[in-house]
Amino acid sequence: MLDNLQATAEAWPFLAQGLWVTIQLTVMGSALSLVLAVVLGLMAGASNKALAIPGRIIIEFFRGTSLVVQLFFIFFVLPQFGVELPGMVVGVLALGLNYGAYSAEVVRGSIASVPQGQWEATTALSMSPVHRMRRVIFPQAWALMIPSLATLMVHLLKGTAIVSVILLRDFTFYLDQLTRQTDTFWAYAAVGLVGYFLLALILTLFMNALEARAKHRLGRGPSLREVLSPTPTNKNSLSTAGGGV
Amino acid sequence: MPTPTDPGATTPGDRAGGATAAAAGHATRGTAPIIEFRDVEKRFGDNVVLKDLNFHVNKGERVTLIGPSGSGKTTILRLVMTLEEATDGMILIDGDPLTHRIEGGKRVRLSNKEIKKTRTRIGMVFQQFNLFPNMTVIQNITESPIHVLGQSKDEARAKAKDLLHKVGLDDKADAHPSSLSGGQQQRVAIARALAMDPEILLLDEVTSALDPEIVDEVLGILRNIADTTDITMLIVTHEMQFARDVSDRVLMFDGGAIVEDADPHTMFTAPTHDRTKKFLRAVLGEGQIGTR
Numbered sequence: 001m002l003d004n005l006q007a008t009a010e011a012w013p014f015l016a017q018g019l020w021v022t023i024q025l026t027v028m029g030s031a032l033s034l035v036l037a038v039v040l041g042l043m044a045g046a047s048n049k050a051l052a053i054p055g056r057i058i059i060e061f062f063r064g065t066s067l068v069v070q071l072f073f074i075f076f077v078l079p080q081f082g083v084e085l086p087g088m089v090v091g092v093l094a095l096g097l098n099y100g101a102y103s104a105e106v107v108r109g110s111i112a113s114v115p116q117g118q119w120e121a122t123t124a125l126s127m128s129p130v131h132r133m134r135r136v137i138f139p140q141a142w143a144l145m146i147p148s149l150a151t152l153m154v155h156l157l158k159g160t161a162i163v164s165v166i167l168l169r170d171f172t173f174y175l176d177q178l179t180r181q182t183d184t185f186w187a188y189a190a191v192g193l194v195g196y197f198l199l200a201l202i203l204t205l206f207m208n209a210l211e212a213r214a215k216h217r218l219g220r221g222p223s224l225r226e227v228l229s230p231t232p233t234n235k236n237s238l239s240t241a242g243g244g245v
Numbered sequence: 246m247p248t249p250t251d252p253g254a255t256t257p258g259d260r261a262g263g264a265t266a267a268a269a270g271h272a273t274r275g276t277a278p279i280i281e282f283r284d285v286e287k288r289f290g291d292n293v294v295l296k297d298l299n300f301h302v303n304k305g306e307r308v309t310l311i312g313p314s315g316s317g318k319t320t321i322l323r324l325v326m327t328l329e330e331a332t333d334g335m336i337l338i339d340g341d342p343l344t345h346r347i348e349g350g351k352r353v354r355l356s357n358k359e360i361k362k363t364r365t366r367i368g369m370v371f372q373q374f375n376l377f378p379n380m381t382v383i384q385n386i387t388e389s390p391i392h393v394l395g396q397s398k399d400e401a402r403a404k405a406k407d408l409l410h411k412v413g414l415d416d417k418a419d420a421h422p423s424s425l426s427g428g429q430q431q432r433v434a435i436a437r438a439l440a441m442d443p444e445i446l447l448l449d450e451v452t453s454a455l456d457p458e459i460v461d462e463v464l465g466i467l468r469n470i471a472d473t474t475d476i477t478m479l480i481v482t483h484e485m486q487f488a489r490d491v492s493d494r495v496l497m498f499d500g501g502a503i504v505e506d507a508d509p510h511t512m513f514t515a516p517t518h519d520r521t522k523k524f525l526r527a528v529l530g531e532g533q534i535g536t537r
Contacts, residue, residue, distance in 0.1 A: 120328050121375035125389035125441060126365045135388065139379040218378040219423025 007181035008191060011174065018174035019195060025091050025160040025170060026199070030153050032096025033103050037149070040100065041107025042133070055104070062101035067162055070094045075166045091163040091170075099156045103149055110145035111137060143214035150207030154200045161196075171195055277339075279304045279445060279477050280325060284334035287320055287501075294320045295501040297334070304339075304444075307471055307478040309488040309509075312498030313524060318481040322447045325479065326369045327360055338363050338445070365393065368443030372450040374430040376422040376437070382409070383418040386437045394441065401440070408436035412466050428459030432466060439470070446470075448480045452487075460484065467491065485529055489513050497521045 008015070043055025062070070071094045074085065085093070114137050122132040161172040171192075178187040209228075215221040278301035287295040295317045302308045310318040323329045324336060327344055333352070336343040343363055345352045376385050386408060387401040396404075409415055412432035422430055431451060438446060448467065452460040464487045471478065471491045482488055488495060488509060495512040497505040497520070505512065505521045513529075516522050 115375075117371060117373050117375040118377065120326075121371065121377070123328055123364075124326055124367075124369040124371075124438070126361055126393045127389060128361075128393075131392055135392070136377050136379070140377075219421040220378075 004182040004186040004190075008178065008186075011178050011181065014174045014177065015171065015191070015195075018169055018171040019199075021088075021169060022157070022160050022171040023199065024088065025095060025163060025168075026153070026157045026203070028092040029095030029099065029156050029160065032092055033098075033100035033152075033156060034149070036096060036100030037103030037107045040104035041111065044104060045108040045111050059101045059104050062097045063105075067094060067098045067159055068165065070098060071162065071166055087163070087166055087168040090166060091160070091168050095156055095159060095163075099152055099159070102155075103152050106145050106148040106152065107141070110141040110148075113144055114140045139214075140218060143211065143218055143220075146207060146211040146214055150204060150211070153203055153207065157200055157203060158196060277304050278302065278337070279306075279339050280479065281337040281340075282321075282334070283337065285324065285331045285336060286333035287317070287324060287329065288332050293501065295324075295331075298502065300496065300503060300506070302477060302479060305475040305477055306493045307480065307491050308494045308496060309480040309482060309492040310496050310498055311482075311485070311488060311512075311524070311528075312504070316498040317501040318498050319449055322369065322449050322479060322481055325445070326367060326447055327364050330354075338366065365441065366443060367445045367447065368438035368441050369447040369449065370431070370434050370438050370451045372453050374422075374427070374434045374454070376430055376433055378422055380422075381418070382414070382420050382422065382425070382433050385422065385433060386440045389437075390440050405436065405440055408439055409433075411439075411469070412436050413462075426459065427455045428462050431455065431463050435463075435466060435470070443476065445477045445479065448478060448482065450481055450483065452482065452484055483528065485513065485525075497524065499524075 040055050040059050043051045044059055046052050046055070071090065074090045074094055075087075078085070111133075118136060118140065119132070122136050127136070160170055163170055164173040164176070175187050175192045175195075178191065209224055212221060212227045213224045216223045221227075281301040282298050285295055285298040286293065298317075298321075310321060312318055320329065324331055325338075325343070330344045335345050335347060335352070341363060342355060344360055345354050347353070376382075377388070380388065383402065383405050386405040387396075387398070390396045390401040390404065391398060406415070406418060409418055412435055414429060414432055414436075417425065417429065417433070422433065425433065431454075435451075451467070452463050455463060464484060467487070468491055470476065478491070480488065480492070490509075492509045495507060495509050496503050497507075497512065497516070497518070499520050505516060505518045507516070512521070513525065516525060
């Protein structure tokens with residue numbers, strides 16, 4: 001046990017480096033996936049077939065092929081066509097494309113579930129399709145899509161572990177190294193699980209905060225400040241909690 | 246692109262008969278039709294909601310559509326607002342085709358740009374208010390005047406405040422729609438529609454979703470608008486007293502066709518058709534016809 005702790009402490013600078021790579025992959029991969037999700041989701045949901053069909057094809061392609069194969073393709077095949085990208089870029093690209101395709105379905109579905117009356121009101125007010133989406137529909141769909149996007153981002157975080165196959169030195173890569181000095185169980189269970197769990201927890205808390213903010217803007221639920229406040233300011237939340245006869 | 250040629254030329258004169266001719270007799274305001282339905286058909290799949298419908302509404306006229314649910318009243322409003330498009334025939338707004346024109350015997354859809362141009366002359370208030378929950382009250386009202394009509398922010402805000410005063414909600418400009426009662430939300434929706442300066446206002450069962458006690462506060466505002474403006478109104482409502490007070494004409498619908506077209510006094514005191522009598526008895530209660 002003591003050996004394990006000592007070995008981990010010695011390996012910490014490397015583990016921290018790996019953790020940093022994992023965080024970068026997660027943040028940049030999520031950012032790319034979000035951008036792609038919005039673009040592809042809007043395309044797939046468009047009434048114009050010239051947009052909807054390519055959108056659909058791209059989504060199905062990247063959802064239907066494995067992340068590892070995509071990674072290998074970008075890392076090993078593209079260089080043969082003269083496209084050579086740094087490992088980090090390859091990782092972000094593959095994660096962004098793969099999870100972007102999944103998230104696009106979430107975006108499309110959330111936009112479609114904004115009540116019909118909202119769309120009709122924008123027509124009655126002569127809004128253009130772009131204006132309608134930007135100012136009325138998307139802000140409402142955003143609140144609906146955050147919980148599912150949060151789940152996918154946690155998946156993406158865990159998916160970053162795969163990038164060690166293209167020799168990127170992320171957290172998992174250094175965990176493998178750690179197993180040489182410690183028990184395998186210790187490295188993966190104690191350090192690995194806890195490390196990823198903490199990262200996922202931070203991500204989830206961040207997304208929960210985003211969701212609370214988005215909902216509050218639609219007049220549903222307390223403001224973010226109230227959510228984060230240690231003392232409940234909403235009396236209703238106390239009275240309803242006691243319900244049940 | 247071909248200009249929307251005089252649509253009148255393509256429609257045989259004999260089609261204008263029936264309800265249209267009867268309607269003209271009751272017009273009490275302007276005589277130029279601002280809304281005209283010509284042989285309009287609307288079907289959803291095999292379900293024919295409106296069949297060969299002909300009628301018109303003159304400028305400044307207030308016309309109420311009554312009839313049992315499913316008789317096509319709301320569909321008519323939705324067609325005028327371009328939320329639906331007719332499957333045959335054409336609708337004219339102030340003489341211009343709304344969504345389709347007839348060219349050499351063929352129905353041709355107008356471009357979205359052409360449709361939008363006409364659409365900005367029309368406003369609608371919905372049964373479910375449909376305020377935008379991501380905006381404050383005043384943002385709801387000024388959004389389209391600023392971004393669609395190109396008004397300046399100051400101009401739009403000043404006008405919105407004026408309209409909020411008119412609907413009795415001066416203090417709610419920065420409130421969130423979700424913090425308002427149903428009646429207040431509907432008053433904001435009325436202000437929002439009026440902020441676009443519509444020539445035609447469509448009211449689709451605007452009090453049906455409200456508690457009985459607050460129906461009157463909304464109807465009072467609409468009465469006031471009817472009294473102080475010359476906006477053409479096409480109204481679908483179950484509030485017969487309101488229909489009687491504000492309407493110049495009442496059209497009784499059944500099965501997608503006009504059964505009776507009369508001024509409100511005649512319609513509510515001495516309807517001629519059995520279908521109308523039966524409907525009014527059901528709505529107003531036995532023995533009410535002729536006494537109100």
